[in-house]
Amino acid sequence: MTNNSxxxxxxxxxxxxxxxxxxxxxxxxxxxxxxxxxxxxxxxxKSLTARSLMGLLPDSLHVxxxxxxxxxxxxxxxxxxxxxxxxxxxxAMVLQDPKYALNPTQNIGRQVAEPLVLHQSxxxxxxxxxxxxMLDAVGLSNPAQLRKMYPHQLSGGMGQRxxxxxxxxxxxxxxxxxxxxxxLDHAVRDQVLELISSLVEERNMxxxxxxxxxxxxxxxxxxxxxxxxxQLIDQLAASExxxxxxPYTKTLWSCRPNIDKRGKSLPILNRKQIASLTEGAAR
Amino acid sequence: MNLIELNDVSISHVQGxxxxxxxxxxxxxxxxxxxxxxxxxxxxxxxxxxxxLAGLNPHWSGSINMLDKPLTAGKxxxxxxxxxxxxxxxxxxxxxxxxxxxxxxLSEPLKLLGYQDIDDRLSEGFKQVGLAENMIDRYPHQLSGGQRQRxxIIRxxxxxxxxxxxxxxxxxLDMSVQAExxxxxxxLKAKRDLTMVMVSHDPDVVDYMCDHAVTMKAGRIDQExxxx
Numbered sequence: 001m002t003n004n005s006x007x008x009x010x011x012x013x014x015x016x017x018x019x020x021x022x023x024x025x026x027x028x029x030x031x032x033x034x035x036x037x038x039x040x041x042x043x044x045x046k047s048l049t050a051r052s053l054m055g056l057l058p059d060s061l062h063v064x065x066x067x068x069x070x071x072x073x074x075x076x077x078x079x080x081x082x083x084x085x086x087x088x089x090x091x092a093m094v095l096q097d098p099k100y101a102l103n104p105t106q107n108i109g110r111q112v113a114e115p116l117v118l119h120q121s122x123x124x125x126x127x128x129x130x131x132x133x134m135l136d137a138v139g140l141s142n143p144a145q146l147r148k149m150y151p152h153q154l155s156g157g158m159g160q161r162x163x164x165x166x167x168x169x170x171x172x173x174x175x176x177x178x179x180x181x182x183x184l185d186h187a188v189r190d191q192v193l194e195l196i197s198s199l200v201e202e203r204n205m206x207x208x209x210x211x212x213x214x215x216x217x218x219x220x221x222x223x224x225x226x227x228x229x230x231q232l233i234d235q236l237a238a239s240e241x242x243x244x245x246x247p248y249t250k251t252l253w254s255c256r257p258n259i260d261k262r263g264k265s266l267p268i269l270n271r272k273q274i275a276s277l278t279e280g281a282a283r
Numbered sequence: 284m285n286l287i288e289l290n291d292v293s294i295s296h297v298q299g300x301x302x303x304x305x306x307x308x309x310x311x312x313x314x315x316x317x318x319x320x321x322x323x324x325x326x327x328x329x330x331x332x333x334x335x336l337a338g339l340n341p342h343w344s345g346s347i348n349m350l351d352k353p354l355t356a357g358k359x360x361x362x363x364x365x366x367x368x369x370x371x372x373x374x375x376x377x378x379x380x381x382x383x384x385x386x387x388x389l390s391e392p393l394k395l396l397g398y399q400d401i402d403d404r405l406s407e408g409f410k411q412v413g414l415a416e417n418m419i420d421r422y423p424h425q426l427s428g429g430q431r432q433r434x435x436i437i438r439x440x441x442x443x444x445x446x447x448x449x450x451x452x453x454x455x456l457d458m459s460v461q462a463e464x465x466x467x468x469x470x471l472k473a474k475r476d477l478t479m480v481m482v483s484h485d486p487d488v489v490d491y492m493c494d495h496a497v498t499m500k501a502g503r504i505d506q507e508x509x510x511x
Contacts, residue, residue, distance in 0.1 A: 185325050215458075255459050257491030258490060262510065266463075266491075
């Protein structure tokens with residue numbers, strides 16, 4: 001377990017605005033080389049938490065924590081230069097929408113090679129070889145040709161695979177995927193999640209998968225953290241989800257529509273009940 | 284009664300002097316009071332078809348009857364049709380004017396139609412979709428995605444439409460908020476005399492919501508499905 005919880009260790013993480021409004025209200029969690037889903041609605045603070053792990057929060061937000069360790073290092077006081085050493089090398093991130101996250105003016109080969117240029121000194125030929133190998137590993141055919149293409153020539157699923165290639169090319173220890181499939185078509189979502197999950201397992205990395213669709217990510221993770229309005233309100237093993245006890249987790253688990261629910265109204269959140277529960281927990 | 288009838292409709296996008304036909308020979312009918320689903324992968328032409336039904340793309344051929352009136356190809360909607368057909372767009376972040384407060388954005392069409400009791404209608408609308416009335420003086424960026432989509436639904440419903448077009452109304456929203464919006468749409472459909480045409484790429488949503496659906500593939504209708 002000591003090895004297992006060594007990648008990230010966070011105690012009492014608070015992220016707040018200048019005026020004192022707290023957006024993340026003191027959360028604790030730790031994780032190792034495992035696949036963990038961080039689930040919650042928009043505005044629950046899940047993306048802020050993930051961004052704080054990459055040192056990517058804007059200056060207008062204040063981060064405080066009793067303990068904030070990444071790979072055993074206390075990273076909270078890091079400056080940008082120190083973060084740059086870490087980002088893309090030890091910790092990597094995949095964002096939501098490849099249409100916005102990839103640079104439209106650079107070809108794919110150059111963008112996938114960028115982490116190599118920044119963190120390793122390799123000859124151009126070795127770099128090209130590595131890039132092509134990586135593109136192949138994320139399931140893109142014909143990498144030699146693809147290297148010369150631009151983001152607008154790719155479909156959403158291909159773009160997301162390219163982003164994954166950029167994230168994984170330096171063999172990071174830890175990958176954060178922030179809603180990697182929300183911008184994709186229904187049919188492609190499972191393929192991309194499957195790919196992320198299998199690559200992470202192959203490379204023995206840690207994965208923090210952020211999503212609002214609990215049912216979908218449950219199959220690809222071992223553990224689930226549930227956030228609601230800046231608090232971590234539930235933690236459980238993915239296999240336990242169908243008999244979750246927290247009402248919020250229960251609703252998230254069952255609110256997905258399907259043909260069997262026709263004519264019945266879908267379960268929705270009883271926000272008052274949850275608010276009273278979370279207040280009780282905070283006291 | 285058929286609210287929409289399409290016969291051999293083909294639709295093109297016009298860019299400069301080029302004409303690119305993306306929907307081919309579609310035949311379908313939508314009955315009054317139905318929830319009709321259009322499903323398919325991205326790029327299959329389902330949104331293109333919806334935009335024609337909304338009067339936003341006049342480049343079609345074939346024949347279309349809507350609300351018992353034949354449409355003329357190449358012409359925009361006129362008269363009553365403009366009011367009776369309303370649309371809710373996919374992205375609630377892009378479909379509300381960022382510099383107008385909700386009150387201004389929502390009352391604009393009502394003013395144009397010469398309504399006197401605008402404020403009453405707005406607060407009634409807010410009540411219907413389950414939003415607090417004091418939100419009316421906010422800007423769109425002060426609302427969450429689900430709240431914005433509710434505002435977009437109010438906007439459409441204020442004009443008392445017969446036909447509500449929904450272009451992926453929940454794909455930009457959280458799963459839990461999606462459940463709330465789908466419940467809301469079902470309630471509204473039960474309360475009002477409303478026909479809905481819903482585009483979605485999520486077959487589960489269509490299975491749950493619709494009475495009648497077609498699956499599109501590469502610009503053609505691939506399958507038609509009736510739910511009892």
